[in-house]
Amino acid sequence: MDQFAAMTTFVRVVDTGSLSAAARSLPSSLTSVSRQLSALERHFGTQLVTRSTRRLALTEQGRILYSRAKAILDEFKQIELALSAGRELPSGRLRVSAPTLIGRLLVAPILAEFLRRYPSVSVDLQLVDRAVDLIEEDIHISLRIGHLPDSQLVTRKLADIRMVVCGAPSYLARRGLPQTPDELKEHDCLVFSDAPGTAVWRFKENATADRKIPIAAKLWINSLDALLLAALDGAGIVRVPFWQARHELDSGGLVRVLAAYEPAPAPLHLLFEPSRLALPKTRAFADFLVAQWQTSDPFGVRRTDLTKE
Incomplete structure (x- = not known):
């Protein structure tokens, strides 16, 4: 059995929804398509599709093979393109x-x-x-x-992303300026997350180590834009990328806090x-x-x- 040809046929069967449609698109005979699919099932020792007169469905093993075979065939196509790039x-x-x-x-x-x-x-x-x-x-x-x-x-570095902790002057005037990361437990913190729970903010412990501080958030949002707006309105202290808050920090709309404890930027x-x-x-x-x-x-x-x- 030509395994590459059989995988190609199997993927085409799944994509077109039937053996006959796959045979027309390859093009090949219906008998040849059925024979290659059966040979593939014998090779892997498992049923890949369930067939009826009206529909074709993948088994669990068939879904696994389809996902991997699709990736392999696409990779081969990309290699062909790369060689002629x-x-x-x-x-x-x-x-x-x-x-x-x-x-x-x-x-x-x-x-x-x-x-x-x-x-x-x-x-x-x-x-x-x-x-x-x-x-x-x-x-x-x-x-x-x-x-x-x-x-x-392959990687190509673009920049360094620094996270900063900041709050609006109105909030800091009302609640005070935290002097150490541990004091954040006394503050309303605004946290970016898709799943509310206990957040962790990382701070510099010393020249060689960082420390993780658990944060009991007052507000959870899965949007940094929305968190920044809430911070500007005085809702609490937020941790955001410096580049996102740069204009607000320059204009005084936000005040940077705990700058001495900021960890090294992430690439x-x-x-x-x-x-x-x-x-x-x-x-x-x-x-x-x-x-x-x-x-x-x-x-x-x-x-x-x-x-x-």
Whole structure:
């Protein structure tokens, strides 16, 4: 059995919804499609689909194989594209993931210009506050905050993200200015989270170590924008990225507190799966994003060395 051909047929059967539709799209004979599917089931020793006269459904094992086979076939397609990348202009669908706030305020506004420069590219921007799986979720390029575990992914550092704790002058005049992180337990804290519970804010303990402080929040919101507005209205003390609050801090709408205890900033990286880095559309977007942010300096720390690590 040609396993690659059988997986291709299996994926086509699932995508089209029937053996006959898969046979027409390949093109192949219905007998050949049925034979390859049966051979695949014998090879794995399990039933992959349940068949009736009216419908076809995946078994649990079939769903597992479909997900992995789809990724394998897509990876092979990307390798083919990468090998011919030097002869191609950027084109095709580009899937990008980014943290919600950065994606909405800093990535989305520059996409119109990117699409004007590369009219053969279409962009699918996913705004998610979690670490995506580039292969499983079919993401070409991802922006991720934080120190990265060792992996086969290619990274390109963009900036450093510093988190600051701040509050409105009206709130601090009413409740006092905390002098140490431990004093936050006496304050109304505004916390970013999708799941209310006990939050943890990290502070510098000494030159080499950080300390985690449990926070009993007065207000939970899964939007940093909304938290910042609540802080400006005097609802309490908030912890947000410095670049987001920079204007309010400069204008006096917010006051930075516990600055001596701020931990080291977290890096912001671009992540690529190695075979996709060579794709013209991926490389074009990475270079475009770096060039735009070098000019605008959105994080407030001028960098002239946005280079590969």
